[in-house]
Amino acid sequence: MTSGTSRERHLPHSARGRVDRPALIGHAAFLALLLYGLAHTYWALGGNGFPFGADDANPEYSAFQHLGRDRLAPWLAGWFLGSAAVAFLLALPGRRRIPTPLLVGASVFSAAAVFCTLADFRLLGNLAYVLMLRFGAINWTVVNQLFAVVSVSLMVASAVVYQRRVSGACTRCGRTAAGAGWTSPEAATRWGRRAAYTAVIVPLLYASTRWAWALGFPLGISDELWEEGKTEHLWVVGAALATMGALGSLLTLGLVQRWGEVFPRWMIGLRGRRVPISLAVVPATLVSIMVTVAGVMYIRLHFQGAFDNQRDDWGATVPEMVWPVWGIALAAAALAYYFRRRGVCGHCARG
Template sequence: MTQLANRGRGLPEVSPTSRSRFRWPERVGYAAAAVLFLYGAANVYWALGGGGFPFGAEDANPEYSAFEHTPASTLAPVLAALLLPSAAVALMMALPGRRRVPRNVLLGYTWCFVAVTLAAFADFRLLGNLAYALLLRFGAINWTVLNQFFLVLGVGLMAVTALAYQRRLRDACGSCGRTDGEPDWTAPEAAARWGRKAVRIAVIVPFVYASTRWAWALGIPLGISDKLWEEGKEDHLWYWGAGLATLGALGALLTLGLVRRWGEVFPRWMVGLRGKRVPPLLAIVPASLVALLITIAGVMYIRLEIQGKFDNQSEDWGTTVPEMFWPLWGAALAAATLAYHLRRRGRCKRCGRG
């Protein structure tokens, strides 16, 4: 079918060997269904009294949870009731042909499930553990964090399944998402313009956050009380905070590569790689992951503020207010990454559009 469609449009045909490399839109739904079903079954086990439930009152750090006092007997059935139908929805979106369930119901359910699950069950510990791993500190990883990673994996596969399903509905290429009439904003020149604006935001927000942590490490209690600063000083907390902030600042500087030439061609100081083309996925995959984790962390801080979990907010605003802007950082980084992808995607090897 792809060969006939391409021939009718005057586009290059795709060989059977090449087609085998572009099957992910057809397969990702089955992977999503399997992961969500398995995790849903695990929650059925926990709902029936099995040990090891990772969320709510059983959380290793329940103060971060949206369900701090909710027992497994209540929360596990809720999760099972979310995950098992989601597995069925993923399977329906993956199967070829028309479904009896309206497409808007499938897609509406999917995006609500993605938003609710990430906001309610994932938090900043995912980002924090990634940062600590880069600093070679692995002690903070616990059973709850591992389950959050697995849950985010399932949700991510569900989101990609919906993306592939939407492409199929509008007769777009499953691999690149393009149709014969692409909107102007996806053109490389347009993407370069709005991508630069997104990068500016994605650089400014983390530097505002980092400035507070650097100030604390330098002995300046910016945005916190003297008492809190002294308590953190005794535990050397501010030095670790400065280290994490520095990682964020370095990540912000790397974001500039999404609009600079060194993000497309390795610079000359990189011995063995200089002058070679930077593989787009080398930037797109980590940037997309970080954008997701940053957004999750920022939403958690906003949720905790709404729940009234922060004491002495007027005195210690520096501990929470900068993080509440992280969803803006995550959205800007995601937009900058999308612009980079649009600029560098070139001609599709599956459908021949470019």
């Protein structure tokens, strides 16, 4: 009998014969980054459709607004192909000779670079357009931003799997024989509650400025901008979008409340049933990434001097700079929710 078969006999019955999802994450990250690196190579060689920098439909939002395809595309090609090489090493079975902190750090650095430079607040804005069924408002740059964000996110997930594998933890749940520690349900309940309340308060502070404008109070903006916004009905639209964000933030309470685990009575057809973990965790994670990216963009634009001539309009830019706090808190609350509800691992039988 082979050693692999012998190990499998000690696994829970539910874990046998399953697809190795952690390994699939690594392969998906490598393939996505390789394809995107090749796409940038095509653009570097003169191909049409380069989406970033000076070629962006809105270059004023880009960290590379003064760089055209001829200068930027070769660098991005090398960046994504290099990231693909790291993803390939992470996806291979066994342990690499390269120190684990170096591989994991390279993955995190690559993701941070994409979040801070290539992606911007248009990801969040286009989510609102999708919810309003305005698909025609989505442009080519946003599609590329989304692909880049997904690619590096898969890379980070692959790095987490690799870290678990080489440290002897379960590659699916991350638990070890030493115990759960801060990931235990009890611990996650404590720090997850603080994270959830933070993720509710921050967007409400932002929304309060937009509601004030809609109600006729020019909080934090000049008279000139106030009149311009009234003429173009911007304050009504802004209040509507802020309300959507506020309602979404209130849903964050479901990550620490009973109704976030069991559908409430008023939900006919679902009441009393358990809420699927993914139904709460996946949307919260996606929103956390997008609001963090948007907040980082406003901070970057501030240091680039984009708002130097708008000091009287602090209400239009400063509240967004706090969004990374919202995004990180929301991600932490979603992670705590997952730790509380995941139960016994079907792969390693730890709980």
